[in-house]
Amino acid sequence: MPSFASESAPEGGRSFGLNNDSSSPVKPQVEHRDTSPPEISLIPSNEVLKNSREEEEEEEKEEEKKSGDSILLQDDNENSAATATADTAADADAAATRSYKPSSSDMLYYYERLLPFKSIFLWLNHSPVPNNDFINREFAFEFKSGAYQRYNSFSSYQDFKQQVVKSNPTRFEIGAIYTLPPNKRKVLSNSKNVLKPLEKELVFDIDLTDYDEVRSCCSKTDICEKCWMFIDIAIEIVESGLKQDFGFKHLIWIFSGRRGIHCWVSDKNARSLNDPQRRAIIEYFDISKENVLRKPYHPLLEKSFNIIYNNKKNYFENFLKNQNIKNDFLIDKLKSYNTNESQLLFNKQSILELSNYLESNPNLSGFEKLSILEKFLPQSKSNINNKKLLQNLKDFKKDLVLFLLYPKLDLEVSKQTHHLLKSPFAVHPGTGNISIPIHIGFNPLTSALNLRDLINANEGLNKDNNTSLDLFQKSIATFDDFAKSIIKDEGVKKREAEDLLDF
Secondary structure (H helix, E strand, O other), rough: OOOHHHHHOOOOEEEEOOOOOOOOOOOOOOOOOEEEEEEOOOOOOOOOOOOOOHHOOOOOHHHHHHHHOOOOOOOOOOOOEEEEEOHHHHHOOOOOEOOOOHHHHHHHHHHOOOOOOOHHHHHHOOOOOOOOOOEEEEEEOOOOOOEEEEEEEEOOOOHHHHHHHOOOEEEEEEEEEEOOOOHHHHHHOOOOOOOEEEOOEEEEEEEEEOOOOOOOOOOOOOOOHHHHHHOOOOOOHHHHHHHHHHOOOOEEEOOOOEEEEEEOOOOHHHHHOOHHHHHHHHHHHHHOOOOOOOOOOHHHHHHEEEEEEEHOHHHHHHHHHHHOOOHHHHHHHHHOOOHHHHHHHOOHHHHHHHHHHHHHHOOOHHHHHHHHHHOOOOOOOOOHHHHHHHHHHHHHHHHHHHHHHOOEEOOOHHHHOOOOEEEEEEEOOOEEEEEOEEEOOOOOHHHEEHHHHHHHHOOOOOOOHHHHHHHHHHHHHHHHHHHHHHHHHHHHHHHHHHHOOOO
């Protein structure tokens, strides 16, 4: 890991005053953070089953009321189509995307003819032959009426398809593997046989609304190509941490259908994590409670800084070009920094002067705001103190890079084994977009797979453009490869375990 003193400016970009002068290094005397990933060999939790979906549902419904449930433009009615465009001239280069609320007949068509039930079954079953990994898995249905039905379970992928077609939900979600088939809990449960969650994939949920305090191009449910860069950064940082720090191998990123992404980690040891272990992992990634980041940086943060700042993709420089550093955010972070004596920067008077200057110069760019900070540092007669202030300013700017662009995770989604999350290939009820596998570089404005387009392509109505059908087939192939890699890996481990007993 390169040290901060030896870091170079972003390739093809500028340094933004973050590179240290190696001739006069200053090492803040602060407590070091433990650099090892959290221990994950804890005693399984006996926490009782709770339903945390209600809060998420209320928030989503409230957002739908405000936004009309489209990505960039409100829809008129259930069957209408709106061509979504950027709200400002700066966003005019973003390709238009259509968004609509699928009808019940659209959903039935999708379930009967298109949705890859067998692919989802193979992924969750970890074997071609039905076993308890699938049979004891909970599914939840959400309906157009607002009803939410939990504890559905199925004996096979044929049963899975039959029940989904029969119920025709607006979407369905995936929960934990339980001690019993959830749909038989009332018949089979007794004092010795209690329905308890045993396993579930480790999941992460990243939503652009959580970036509203730092993105200036959009807010609430609106998105554009400029702010989707936050998602690319999050994928790169979280995936690197999961693979390199925890050794997880089988993870896939799924588009939520509107303004975010979900990560499913399907390794056996990830599925077996209990709730305290899941909390430990999500807290390992979380910096939302920090005001000042401890120095030297934890290796995860050092690696994250290099991804954001020194990456060939010039994430930070692009952020400053396409966004702006919000004045309130900048001032709040400066005030928070002053709570730590070893990091003391601006006094109350200098912060007030800076705040007034920013208000009276509303057209300052992010580049300019970073460059003027030094001018507002309180001056001291001591050269040592002045050097210390300059060093602290560099530390602050480095922290600011992370506070602006580091992943902002929905912590609650990851903490509990029984928490449900929308299934891959489910349809977003407000946009009609399908939750397909994605990768860094995905653009939801141009690459989202919309149900209406897919149905039209499947019916031969878009003879000159089979893009939707091709994308759907490629998405299924990607997902099948992911499922097969899990099945193969677990088969190898099972044979290795059997060989150990062969003596």
